[in-house]
Amino acid sequence: MDIAADLHVHTVASDGRLTLDELPAAARAGDVDVVAVTDHDTFHPRLDAPVSVREGLTVIHGLELRVDVSEPNLADDRTGSAAGMQVDLLGYGVRRTTALTDELDRLQRNRVERGAELIERVESYLGIDLDVEPRPGIGRPHVARAVDDSEADYDYQGAFDHLIGDDGPCFVAREVPTFETGVELLSEACSVVSLAHPFRYDDPEAALSLTRHLDAVERYYPYGFEVEEALVDEVVEREGLLTTGGSDAHGTELGVCGVPPKAFAEIRSRLPEAVA
Numbered sequence: 001m002d003i004a005a006d007l008h009v010h011t012v013a014s015d016g017r018l019t020l021d022e023l024p025a026a027a028r029a030g031d032v033d034v035v036a037v038t039d040h041d042t043f044h045p046r047l048d049a050p051v052s053v054r055e056g057l058t059v060i061h062g063l064e065l066r067v068d069v070s071e072p073n074l075a076d077d078r079t080g081s082a083a084g085m086q087v088d089l090l091g092y093g094v095r096r097t098t099a100l101t102d103e104l105d106r107l108q109r110n111r112v113e114r115g116a117e118l119i120e121r122v123e124s125y126l127g128i129d130l131d132v133e134p135r136p137g138i139g140r141p142h143v144a145r146a147v148d149d150s151e152a153d154y155d156y157q158g159a160f161d162h163l164i165g166d167d168g169p170c171f172v173a174r175e176v177p178t179f180e181t182g183v184e185l186l187s188e189a190c191s192v193v194s195l196a197h198p199f200r201y202d203d204p205e206a207a208l209s210l211t212r213h214l215d216a217v218e219r220y221y222p223y224g225f226e227v228e229e230a231l232v233d234e235v236v237e238r239e240g241l242l243t244t245g246g247s248d249a250h251g252t253e254l255g256v257c258g259v260p261p262k263a264f265a266e267i268r269s270r271l272p273e274a275v276a
Contacts, residue, residue, distance in 0.1 A: 001220075003258035005034035007060065007267070008090065008196070008218065008246025014039035015139040016250045020046050024055035030255025034264065036060040036246065038090055041107040042137055049275040050093035050191065058274055062092045063104075064196060067182035069210065087207050089182050090218065090244060093191035093271040100189045103177060108136045110175040118143055121170040122163055126152050140164050141250055183213055191270045192216055194244045199227040208235045216267070220245025222257040242266050 010016030011023070016039070018026055027035050037044050037059060047061040069085045094100075115134035122143060123130055132138075132146035144159035154162060163170045177185070186193045194216035200223070201207040208231065211217050219232050220243070236243055243263045247256040259267065 002260055003032055003255055004261040004264035005036070005058075005060075005267075006030065006032045006246045006249070006254050006256075006258040007034075007036040007062070007092065007244050007264075008038050008064075008221070008248045008257075009035050009254060010039055010064075010248075010250050011037055011044060012137075013037075013042055013044045014137045015141040017252055018249070020044065020054070020059075022252070023059065024057040026252055026254045027057045030247075030253060032255040032258060034058040034060065035254060036062045036090075036092055038062040038064045038092075038246075039137070040064050040139060041066070041111065042104055043094065043096060043101075050095055050272050051274040053274050053276050060092055060271065061094050062090060062190070063094055065089045065091065065182050065186060066176045067179045068176050069179045085201060085203065085206060086176060087179070087201060087210065088196035089186055089214070090194040090196050091186040091190035091192070092194070092244070092267065094186075095189050097185070097189040100185045103181070103185055107175065107177075111138055112136060114172050114174045115139075115142070118164060118170065118172045119146075121172065122147065122159075125163065125170050126150075128152055179210065179213075191272070192242060192244070192267055194218055194242070197221045197223070197248065198232060199223055199225075204228075204231065208232065211235055211241055212239050214241070215270075216242035216244050218245055219243035219263070220257050220259055222247060242270070 011018050050061050052059050066088050112134045115138035128150050130146040132142055144156045147154050147159040148156040192215045195211050195214055196218045198204045198207045245259045
């Protein structure tokens with residue numbers, strides 16, 4: 001598939017490995033001309049415009065926000081209730097509104113507190129010291145990398161599978177806004193709001209039913225397992241959704257997945273002009 005844009009990329013501003021200065025070269029290596037920076041629960045500190053150009057690369061400023069679905073009636077009754085589920089929303093072409101800024105500041109304070117507790121639990125459980133400090137943007141991947149680099153008998157994935165995953169002995173929950181709050185904040189600040197990776201949730205149909213409150217759904221994603229793409233296509237058609245997609249890159253490889261030209265043209269038409 002011809003990829004016009006990789007619209008799901010994380011940087012060192014959250015739990016990715018790429019700096020903003022390294023982004024153009026990584027995009028060239030991945031043969032993509034457009035990238036969306038979608039760091040977790042934060043604006044990228046060096047991206048001021050919703051869309052900008054850096055060394056010939058078009059960079060869309062976005063973010064990824066986890067939300068909690070607390071109201072049963074938010075989901076479509078035809079596909080079941082999403083109440084009690086947490087999902088991720090992707091906002092594209094973000095502007096720094098006061099309300100969103102305040103909420104992200106609150107979430108980052110909680111991330112630091114949660115990161116400190118997570119590190120303490122892992123160090124106590126394994127009886128080792130990890131070379132990682134709690135800081136704004138810290139997430140479980142930082143801790144997993146520190147475990148992988150330590151003398152512990154767990155690699156990166158093993159840290160998730162046996163220590164810090166949702167059911168792990170060292171897991172620490174973090175605060176997330178409600179779905180309603182997240183949609184309101186992102187809709188005010190962003191040109192496009194999308195449901196991220198619907199097949200990563202326990203009930204994809206219930207998650208997809210939430211798209212009636214959104215602009216788009218992440219149709220293109222490297223799941224690594226077989227998914228029922230027709231289910232997404234049906235929802236796209238029924239709700240008149242845009243389709244987004246990307247690598248969900250936390251490393252340095254871009255262009256693993258993304259949106260084809262026609263789908264990206266529809267997204268681009270919703271975004272402001274790029275600032276050089």
